Structures are given as structure tokens and as C-alpha cells.
Amino acid sequence: MAELRLSELCTLLGKHALPAELDGDDRLIRAVNTLEDAGDGELSFLSNPKYLSALNKTRASAVIVKGDLAVPRKLTAVRCGDPYAALSVAIVAIHGHRRHPQWGVSDHARIDPTARVGANANIAGGATISANVTIGDDCTIYPGCYLADGVRIGHQCILYPNVVIYDHCVLGDRVTIHAGSVVGQDGLGYAPQNDQWVKIPQVGRTIIGNDVEIGANCAIDRATLGATRIGDGTKFGNDVVIGHGTKIGPDCLFVGQVGVAGSATIGRHVMLSGQVGVKGHLTIGDDVRVGAQSGVLGDVEPKAEMLGSPALPIENARRSIYAHQKLPEWIKRIKTLEREIAELREKLGVQNKADS
Amino acid sequence: MAELRLSELCTLLGKHALPAELDGDDRLIRAVNTLEDAGDGELSFLSNPKYLSALNKTRASAVIVKGDLAVPRKLTAVRCGDPYAALSVAIVAIHGHRRHPQWGVSDHARIDPTARVGANANIAGGATISANVTIGDDCTIYPGCYLADGVRIGHQCILYPNVVIYDHCVLGDRVTIHAGSVVGQDGLGYAPQNDQWVKIPQVGRTIIGNDVEIGANCAIDRATLGATRIGDGTKFGNDVVIGHGTKIGPDCLFVGQVGVAGSATIGRHVMLSGQVGVKGHLTIGDDVRVGAQSGVLGDVEPKAEMLGSPALPIENARRSIYAHQKLPEWIKRIKTLEREIAELREKLGVQNKADS
């Protein structure tokens, strides 16, 4: 943690192309915090006007706000066009990224003599590095991690405790995997035979690109043949499950509990919200967004926004959901129509015919 | 395990404000079991009348039943107003809670010299206790657990194997966390920049109250700033995922695979059934109940019962679901109306106008 004057912060924001203006005392800041939890000497932020009332109650010393929003007099305002981006810069400057314990290469790590470990390795006791593993420079591997035979990982990777990478899988540079996630386990590859399931050896692997971050307790199948691929810059929440042979393009964002079945192809910068399911063997184009709990059952065009289970283009989905909620009312109106028409038919002496 | 006479059990139930009456021989009981699996010397129970037929087939020696329900002559009945509560007392008396292996502080645990470990600690080989960790009295920590820098846990906590607590997170007293669960990993905190995701350091933490029990393979994000909070007495099933900054009130019950997004506020004694999803930044009042697989997209008033995706008050949801299932029939009725009205119009010589 580093203390920082607000004027220094404004200079720093300028260097990040986030011009900011100081409105109030140039205080010394020692931490960033929420409006609710902040105290003296702490910086907070307001990006969602929904929380305006919290601004009056906060005990923070300063607050990052958008444009010329009025703030209580006791607060110094850091005025900036993009408070959320500015917040990120402030947190990095004051708190920095997580500092890991420094184990060097622990004597209590189980490292096979055939493994190649890069410079400046930080490998904890209780980690296992198997035969023919290659680890790049500046990697941190926490206790309980298991890297199976022939795994290759790039530079500056961080594997939190109990991460398991199955044999021959590959991680790029700057990959972060949170605790308990598993990469490269066998998928559901069975040949059905007389109502039983005969296992097909899963001889493919999983290949993860650069700058990928994966949440806790995820599971990414290896391919039966070839590779399951996660593209550069893609980020997963917790408990995300990816089926065998699926390819996921760069810069995607999958929220917690998303499940993608096998052999799907997902483009660049696709955003799947929480608990979304995607069927196997389909293609989702670039920049697609899918709403929470949706089930994607067919190919999706680039830039489409989808919702529902089964997922429809969002305008259609919303119309259908709205109509669905109003359905009991429409049924009343149908009943009224039936009564009225019966009345008219009687009046006009029309005979009933059997329905077709 | 302790053997118990049925008369002793009745006395014990009385002390728990569960008055019970013995009807039949005062047998010695050595275990509690299901009606299906119980044998001689075992006590079973019937609380759901759906399983009445099992009562005739059981080989149990005694059975806890409600009021004056008739039981086969060979069975001793323990008659009680609340058989399920009585069962719980009987299981505790006869079987007790799980007895853990006694490791003391194992020589094979990796414990940082700066950690403070309370009295009567039971820490297994293969557990890691990092710098500046504080552990209260009477805690049991199984192999593969990882407590990161600055973690604080209270008294009488139980961490089953491979539980991971990230840096600076806090657990209260009598917290139980089942195997593979992760507390305090980074949530999906990124600032979008040119279609890429720039990581925001997650400098908040997770704070878990007293008497919380968390199932296996759950994942509870730390907050970006401030704290994710789980209130006293709350219980989670397996694979529950909680987003960053969410506050969950005391005495909640979340069933398996529930997912709650970030910055939600959930009140006291809220019950979420299996696979429920809750959107971020919303408020759910006290005593709310949400049915399985529902998706909660907006604020919910206290005591409401919700169902569906998107979730509606349960009566509306049921009406909509019912109407939805009958929809093909309603469509037939609309078609009949269209035919009839066309007939009337023809008879009356009304011209067709273009639909609006």
C-alpha cells in the first residue's frame, strides 16, 4: 500500500488519458473504500446515481465523481469523465495487485526432475509438478496445485491453491486461475453400447491463451481429439463449465455458473451472464450478449443480444415474456369473446357446427 | 455412538420441549436409520404420510410418529408432536456429531511462525496456515486447506479438506465449510477498455458470521472494496456462488447451485431453492422464499414468495405457468372464434377492413 496525494492521483489519471480535476482540499489518501465503509483518509467513488444518498452519509475524505455532480462540502471531489476507470487507476496506485507469499521453489514442493522451471519461480510446498512439465518465468503456484505430465505454462502465471491441470494441457502467459478450478479433465466421451456407456479415451487437450483469468471451481474439459481452446484475454467467473472441444474466442466474459456444452464455437468479446447454458455444436458470433439464465439452442449472429430459454433476440424475448405474464388476462378476454359471440350467434339463429 | 433406552429418549425429548409418549416395549436402541434400511435395535421415523406403507415393511424396532398414528404391533411407537425435531434429538443422543481425526497440530502442517493458533487446535498435515493468520480455540482444519495471509477465524470452526480462504477474509465462531469451497477469490472486477477487460485489484474481503455452514465446492467472492458479508446462522448447499460485495442477512438457507450476483442485499431468513439466480445490485427483503430455478431480476418485498424466470409473486407465476401450458388449447379457441366471426360477418354482409 502506498499513500498518495489527490493531486498526484489527478496527474496519474491524466497519464491514463482520464483527465481529472480536483475540487477541494488536496488530501493524503491511504486507501480506497466503499462510500459505506470508508473512513478518514480514504477515497471512495460514485458511478451509479442510484447511490447518491450514500454520498451525504459517507465518512470518506474524497470521492471520485462524474462531471460537475454536487458533493457535500466536507468531501474533496475528483471530477472525471469515467469514474469507474479512474477508480481502477486509484486502486492500482494505492493498493496495487495482490502480493503473493514468497516461497521461492519450496523444498516441500514435489517437482519431478524432468520438469523445466523458469526464472524467479515461486512454487509453494504442497504443489506437485509432474514429469516433463514446462513452467515459464515469474510464475506463482500455490499449495495443492497439480500440474500433470507434459503440462506447459507461460510466464507470469498465477495458480491459486488446489488448481489442477491435466496432462499435456497448455496455458499462455499471464494466466490466472483461482482456487479449485480444473483444466483438462475428461469430458463425457462415451460410445453407447447396449444401454451402457463405453469410455472413449480423451486424447486431446485444453489450450488456454494469454491474459486469461478463470474463477474458482471452474471445470474446462479437454477435447476428445484436438483441443478445447480459450482465447486470449477471456475472463470466467466461478463454477463455469466448458465442454470438450469447444473453442472460445478472445476477450469473452462469462459470469458465474455458465455452462457451455461440447464442440461449440464462440466468437470474440461474447458476454454470457450468470447461469447461461449453451448447447453443443453451435456457433455464436462476435460481440454477442446473452442475458442471465438463458439457454442458447441455435447459432447466433454477431452482435445479437439474446434472452430466454430457449433464447430469442432480446426484443422478441421481452415481448414474449411480457405477453406470458399478461396471459391470464388475455385468457379472460378470450372467454369474454366466446360469450359475446355465442350471444350473437343465438340472436342470429346460427347453428353450431362441430369444431374442425 | 451411545446406546439409549426408549424411555430415556422420551425423557430427553421432554427436556427439549418435545413431549413424547412411549407406546410399546422399552427397547434398547443402538442406531437411527431409515424405515427401509433399519434393522433390529434401530429406531426410525415417519413424518411424511406418503411413506406409510414403508411402516409395515420396516425391520426397525421402534419408530417416531406423530400423534396417535397406528403402527404395526411389533414396533414400539414414540409418539410426538414434531417427529422431525424429535428425530434430530435422537440422532444427536445416539450418534452425536462427526468425530474428527485428532491430529493436534501436525508436524506436517505448514504453519507460518507469525500465525496465532488458539488452544486445542486440530490441524492436519497438508494444511497451510500463512503469515499473520489468527485461528481461535478448538478449530479443526483438514488436509489441503489453505488460509492465506491475514485470515482470521473464530472458535470451534471446522474446515473440511481443500477449503481455501483468501487473504484477510474473516470467519466467525462455529463456522463449518465443506470440502473444496473457496472464500474470498477475486470476483469479475474489470474495467472495459477497447473491448478488453482491465483487471481492478479486488482489495475488499469476505466476512462470514457465526454459526454459518457452507456446502462443498461453493465460491464466495471477496468485495472489490469493503466486504462481501454472510450473516450469522446462514446455511448454503453445494456449488453456491456469491458475487462480490453482496450482503446476505442472518439465518438464510440457500439450496445447491444457487447463484447471487454482486452487490445484492439479501435480508434475514431468506430461502432460495435449487439453481435460483439473483441479479446484482438489488434488495430482497426478510423472510422471502424463492422457488427452484427462478431468476430474481428486481427488488422483492419482505415475506414475498416468488417463482419463475423472471420471478413473479407465486400466485401470478403459477397462473402464468398454467396458462402457458394450456396455451395450445387457447390458440385453438382463438381460431374457432375467428372462424365463427368470419361466418357472422359474411352473414351480415360486413366488409373486411385492413387490420390496424
Added chain:
Amino acid sequence: MAELRLSELCTLLGKHALPAELDGDDRLIRAVNTLEDAGDGELSFLSNPKYLSALNKTRASAVIVKGDLAVPRKLTAVRCGDPYAALSVAIVAIHGHRRHPQWGVSDHARIDPTARVGANANIAGGATISANVTIGDDCTIYPGCYLADGVRIGHQCILYPNVVIYDHCVLGDRVTIHAGSVVGQDGLGYAPQNDQWVKIPQVGRTIIGNDVEIGANCAIDRATLGATRIGDGTKFGNDVVIGHGTKIGPDCLFVGQVGVAGSATIGRHVMLSGQVGVKGHLTIGDDVRVGAQSGVLGDVEPKAEMLGSPALPIENARRSIYAHQKLPEWIKRIKTLEREIAELREKLGVQNKADS
């Protein structure tokens, strides 16, 4: 890996009752791969005609195809009635199943002296085998696994890293459990008391049959009393959650993120697709299939195919989903009817009555 001539493969397929015919050069094959990734000396396959175009682009040397499908001249065709089954045989013959590291019984495994370990054991450093555990012959147990007191596992089992088996649970022969899965943790067994949850000791266990394979990060509760049972030959994907006391018949296939609540009874050869939820205390018959994201709320007859949340027989579900998607259009038609009938009523001089 073993090299194989295509003529040898055809002979082998014949022995597996998969008669195959060679059409082209009898090449030496060193690996099986996807059409996309295969190179010289590699065998691929085409079972889905959707991927026909890939056949022209592949650099594979040979391809398994159905019947008399035309293939480019440079490729040798292995013609077979069931390409997918033939592929499985080819992969086993050429690649074989995974070969595990050979640890013997590692000095760094923590094995209680009262445990009985079978012949030819392969137990890694960092695994924990507790008191009174019984392990059959030819088992492989990876680092970070924890077998609690009194666990019994059969012959030829494979437990990948960080698998946890709670006390007194039982695994049959040839059971494979992937990394991070947990068997036998306590389910949500609480007696409600004054809006709080009083824990009921979970004194049952989990019993898993022979030839079961379980994906990564699953969680299978122990029973409160008696046993949670997984029948012979059943296979689970990743993140599958099973509630306490549920019985699952043999040869089922549950895809990723399926959740089954407690005390359910599921028959033989039941297939649940991704993210399906099943309510507790219900019965699902043999050979039932349930579509992705469905929610099964009631008993299901054998051989039924179900879809939707709540799940309906698939034809009804599809009709309802279709009608639901067309609902905005039907509402327009209702409005037209209302207009037309108002017109007729006016023409006929019918008075409006209050709706009932």
C-alpha cells in the same frame, strides 16, 4: 501410443463386431485426430454430415466414414456402419487409456497404520488415507485426495487430484472420480427452530457402484440416514450436485451442472442434459430423457422425454414453447377479434353487459 496399419485396424474392428472395409492405401497410423487438426500419418473420422466440407481440407491420411460416402482421393477411407464406435476402438488401439504416474505407495502419502491398502497400489505424495480405510487392488490415488475414516473403495479405482471422500462412504470397482469432486459431505439437514436452522447430524453415507465415472467439482451428499446411492455404470459430467438420500439407478448419464435434490429416486439409463434440476422426493422411471435446463417437479413415467421448467412431455413442451414465442401475434389476433365483434354488436344493437 502404438502405431497401427489400417488393415490391422479393420481386423480389430471386425473383432469388435464393427465390420469395416479399407478403401485406399494401407497406411501406417500413429495418431487419431480431428479433421481440422490432423496431419500426415493421422486418422480422422466423419460421423456428422454437417462437417462434410472439412473432409476436403483435412491433411489427415485416412478417415473413418459411414458406408459409401465419397472421400477425396488422397484420403484412405475406412468404411464402417458406425464411425463413432469405430473411432473409439481406434483411439484405444493407438493411444490407449491415460497412463498415470507410477508412485507406488509414496513415502509422502499420509497413510494411517490401520488402513488396508490392496496390491499394486499407486498412491501419490500428498494423498491422505485415514483410519480404517480399505482400498482394493490396482488403485491410483493422486495428490490432495482425502479418504476419511472408514472409507472403502474397490479395485482399479482412479481418484484424480483433490478428490475428497467423507467418512464411511463406499466406492465399487473401477470407479473414476475427476479432480475436485466431493463425495459424502453433509447435505442441508436442519430442523427449523424459531427461524433458525438446527443441524441434524448426517449419519448416513454415500454408496457408489461399479464402473461409475464422475466429472470434476461434483458434490454428492451423504444421506441423513441410510445411503445416497449411485448405481453401476452411471456417468456424471462436471459440477453435478446430488442431494442427500437420493438413489440413482444404473447406467444413467448426467451432463454438467445437473442438480438433483434429496430423496429422489431415479431409474435405470436416465439421461439428464445440462443444468437440469430435479426436485426432491420424486420418482423418475427407467430410460427417461430430460432436455437441457429443464426443471422436473413431479414423477416421470419410464421412457418419457421431458422438457421445460416445469418439465412437460416433450411434444407438449415444444407446442407450448412455440405458442409462447408466437404469443404477441396471437394477442394481435385477439385484439382484431375484439374490434370485429364490437362492430357486429353495434350493427346488431346489442347492449354491453358488465363482464362476469
